[in-house]
Amino acid sequence: MHQRWTKCSSLIALAAALGTAATAQDAASFLTDPHLNVVPRTAAEAARIAAVTAATTDFTAAQKFEENAAGAATVRPRTDADAFSQPSGNISFEDQLDFRVGNGLFRKIWVSSPSSTLASDGLGPLFNARSCQRCHIKDGRGHPPETADDTSISMFLRISVPAIFTSTDADALGQIEGYIATLPDPVYGSQLQDFAVQGHTAEARMDIRYDEEVITLADGATVSLRHPTYSATDLGYGPLHRDAMLSPRVAPQMIGLGLLEAISTADILANADPDDADGDGISGRPNIVWSQVHDQPMLGRFGLKAGSPTVLEQSAAAFSGDIGISNPIFTAPAGECTILQTDCRAAIHGDGDDRLYEIDQVGLDLVTFYSRNLGVPARRRVDDPQVLLGKQVFYQTGCTACHTPSFVTQRLVDRPEQSFQLIWPYTDMLLHDMGPALADNRPEARATGREWRTPPLWGIGLTQQVSGHSYFLHDGRARSLLEAILWHGGEAAPQRNKVIELPTHERDALLAYLESL
Template identity: 70%
Template sequence: MPRPRPCRWTRPSRLALLASPLAVLAAAAVPAADGPGLGDPHLSVVPRTAEEAARIAAVTAPATDFSAPERFEGLPAGGATVRAMTNADAFSQPSGNMSFERELDFRVGNGLFRKLWVSSPSSTLASDGLGPLYNARGCQNCHIKDGRGHPPEGPDDDAVSMFLRVSIPGGPEAAIAEIEDYIGTLPDPTYGGQLQDFGTAGHPAEYRLSVTYETILVPLSGGEVASLRAPTYEAADLGYGPLAPYAMLSPRVTPQMIGLGLLEAIPATDILAHADEDDADGDGISGRPNVVWSLVHDAPMLGRFGWKAGTPTLLEQTAGAFSGDIGISSPLFPDGWGDCSSAEAACRAAMHGADVGAHEIEQEGLDLVTFYSRNLGVPARRGEDDPQVLRGKEVFYDAGCASCHVPKFVTARLEDRPEQSFQLIWPYTDLLLHDMGEGLADHRPEGRATGTEWRTPPLWGIGLTEQVSGVENYLHDGRARTLLEAVLWHGGEAQAARDRIVEIPPQDRAALIAFLESL
């Protein structure tokens, strides 16, 4: 049976990659199997009682009866669940348990999320500071309707929510002897940490994204055949000279935004309980945490967000997107030129949109956008009691999918986040890194994540993708046009589960897809 071919990107990936200076601290924070684990400095946690811990262990145990839905299974976000709308606004509702007063903050944050920034100088002082190099003029431009992005479908497709990350190997040699699993990288000396495909007046774009596809046919049981598309990406029309030798590029489409605050509220110890770096239980699954440095808390933390779990908190994810994607400075990323490197002198010298000593978005605005992102509600399940859906759930478990796409958690009891506090949630992710094989490899490391590892993406809301976004695009680069295609690209630790789906009767595959579409 032909196997999906990797997306050929860069030169050979087995380079002598060196560790970053923060790697020593980050790796030291990775807990042993019987250690205390990482803390949650971003949360105001009320400790669990022994009785609560026992109740949580019971309610989050794997399913064993597939004749009926589990209790509360129709409410994937607990009390924060929202009704499943039938239009494109399904991902844009506030948490279902939000008070009226806090909903006002959500609405203001939504306004800032939808805001279109303009270049400086401008009479619109509250909205200037765009770029000078950027990928989008506002958050909503990439996270359209708070849903998934997609790769370009043709040369005239301007509704693309995709960019290329770029880095080169590097780091101080002194750290490499102490840290063996932390792979250091540095920004490209000319193009920074990601490539921007737009520029304000007088500033050429850094590149144009080009993608071509090769068709791969995969025979399935029952005489069915699936058609996959294997992408090849090119950073075309480079505007500032060549990339550095051995530059590593990786495509990224924007993920859906729902339920992020609930993922942030899962105790780190509960996530780390699923880690098994050495596959001690012999099931072939070796999930491991990405441990990254927090700018806010000045400490190593568990990475939760991004395709490789490279960011620990939503606040840092938000500030990083403002800087890298839009070129907007903030207290966390104070440079008015965003991601422009020192080699892009005109970009750094350009006028920015902040007064002296200020930022283009201040902490209050950053907090409001973060609050909005934290509280985008997860829609209720649809048809979870349908016999075909229940059969698909059983196939999901039998194939081993639930080993990485862990169905349920209970969030921490929180003092200041009532919407996320002590909720039974069903995100279908472990937030850990897994080797997904050569077919999906980008050969670009990020922190502890290797070039073949990716964070398990949550599956809640995945069945509403086309309704919200108008198209179906899955995986980190949007190559999969259907849920079945996404499954068939799985390799590495997920190879056995993928092969099982290939071999089962067609009606069971259809049941699996029906289950996923109900999430």
Template identity: 55%
Template sequence: MPTSFGKCLSLYCALLCGMTLIPATALAQPSRDDLSVQDLKRVEKVTQPTSDFTKAEAFENKSAGAPTSKKSVTSKSFSHSSANLPFKGERDFKLGNSLFKKIWVSSPSSTKASDGLGPLFNARSCQRCHLQDGRGHPPESNEDLATSMFLRLSVPPRTDAEKQAITTGTLLRIPEPTYGGQLQDQAVTGLPAEGKMRISYEEEVVELEGGESVSLRRPSYSVAELAYGDMDPEVMLSPRVAPPMIGLGLLEEIHEQDLLNLADPEDKDGDGISGKASLVLNPETGQKEIGRFGWKASNRNVHTQSVNAFAGDIGLSTPDLTAHWGDCTEKQPSCLSQPHGSQHNLGEGEAPQKVLDLVVFYSRNLAVPARRNVNDPTVLKGKELFYKSGCISCHKPKFVTRRDAAQKELAFQLIWPYSDLLLHDMGEGLSDNRPVGNATGREWRTPPLWGIGLTEKVNGHTYFLHDGRARNLLEAIIWHGGEAKQARDNVVAMSPEERKSLITFLESL
């Protein structure tokens, strides 16, 4: 075995080296280009779902491989760095952390390196959306600012040029003509915010086996106090809560072929699961790549995710998106007339290259916490129920990251994200009726589940799904429909004790 293999995956060498090799004929799908034939067989073997639920699997407690954080569980559990970072990496992580928390101010100001906020924005810093690097939540009332949640806006393509742009991937969606791609509910002094998101809920009771029931709250969304005129009558609104930041660099290093091998858009195997890859145009190459990040998987890597967040959420320009006025449109001249914070001596953009690079590095290296109680009998029973109910058809347990990863600390790691990063039809109940790229209104990316059991500890709430409508994990499961309906029905049919075991397993992740 090459020396580099042992260095990259030292924690798992005993596992991978000691296993029985599977025959080459078992590898029916196209294979990865970063592995030898021998190593490919080993990876294929180690990532197969287990059928033994009497004990934890080897290294199952290390959800993210060597980068897994082993620090004590606290409210800061999502804010630790990859455990295997060298000294320089730790330094860059801390610098990136300071920029991630940085409070940006409107221009001009005496703190010139912090100039550039807005003019329209949703938050003054990255951290104010990604609370403690964790999960956002809907506002508790319509009087509260929706800081960690906002509304995406778009309209259907109408002209031939717009339809062509959507078809080719040049555009993922057509922004609302006046208000742009998302509703900004904050603005710099002297400028009105765009409007306020309004949410109303209706309760629906679902009966479960064993005499139990669960009440689901169905949300409706609207916008009030519009400051720049009416919205387009065909506007499509879609809510988003900020997702957790942990493990992003490792998700980025899952080999694209591993994801494509899981896709079955035509459901050729007839199992009712027809996941597909989100395809996003790389403007540098003109080729489409797999989208991995965002609720509709519309960002292909952590870099573009960060660039788009700087522009849309905070209103900051970068070398990639040079518009200093963020999401302002031509129909908002008072916004476009505001001063900007780009300064030539600091670099191009209000968040210049060095700032962007450090924030991206920080985002890539937020560690996944170690699993808890992996050998607890109730956890193991819940794991068996999770697997046998069909949940792993989308929430794929394991991958081994690329051997040729750009950052060596993230290379060739056995990770347990419980996601296939693909788009799946989740049914009409969760549909936002708003297409993005090749994702339909009913399709959502499978969110990774690692760290989900620490949401309350880190963020002080248990709101889940793309808009936080689910108030606990059971509600989140019962909302599943479409391709996930059979798995959901299997949970409904469980006994109360079985459902408790299932939730206990999820809380251990």
């Protein structure tokens, strides 16, 4: 019951912290940035930031500094698959060593216990990958299977069931407006592992069936969208819970994470409009999650539904859930193995030596440092007339309502690479209802089954170069940027419809603009 009780107690703590008067906006108003060592902004700095991040109306030339997507941390664009694997452009010579060591740990192939390689044992027993790099190949995007027997995929199925609490607990959770409590599947945990070490049984295999839908654009061009249906087969531990909710997840690109982490929570919440008070049809909401490290509610920033507050906690959760590696934050030596998977929990693991955990705090911090400092490539073709026209279309069709172009990060004492940078990530970091077609119908904290965090767009034009494919969205169903746009529904349906009605040259310009990011 440890896994279920940990989740339950965190939910109750979150409810208690938010208090009985916590509406959607009130609950967010007290959120702080305990993960950042901040130097407060002066009034003059705040005024400069407001001016430099104001929406532009001039599309005759690129904006000042627009080419430097990550400010001083921007890196020179490369023409090979390593474009996402460079350290921040402003990293010190000394810190490059930590970056390289973190990269080594990110790429490390973990092995099962017992092993003579004590620093690398502890894999699984159940796992989705043997290394971080195995999913985030070249630090880029994962992809769904190309064929029925494709083993190079980098996606998995999350799983949860509706939570059942006592009446008192339910009352406490009811204090969080919009919060939908779920728990891991009692047998399979919170994600399905499709691999196991020798002598153990993998949990399941993911099957996908696609049905094509043809969309006709205003100029007569047609685009085919593939509708996926997911199922879990070859279940190794009996049937799933009757109310199990499955959600496919493709590994996202890794660039710029430290900069997204360094944006002020207040700046992100300033764009939230949960009740659509301005009447523009866009209702961005923050996800609020419990931080295991800081023991308090925090703004969710990372993951496809913004379910994790920091790069550190996201990294630690991936070590535990994806690879089965214990760490100081998620300490279970058997990773995702549940109490009903007795052989899995009883297996020999890699804890107990000088590391204490299968990856210790030093190793986890190095991987986190590496993940924070993967550089964002500079924009290409920023002054190209077609790209400038595409930028105008992007703005005038309303895409910036969710894909906020720019922020200025906090001034930080101990993270010079991310400190006080003008960045262009094209995300508001908020949750949006994307309609029934993209819904996974699986809640996560305050995110409903129809909501997703706005993904950053920086680097999106280099996907083919880095990852060898052009698959987009949370499950890779879109095979091109145009398909990804046409999948937008819910709050983004008006913007999608405007794109459908565009004349050919404007649609081509929009795609050229996205390819330049």
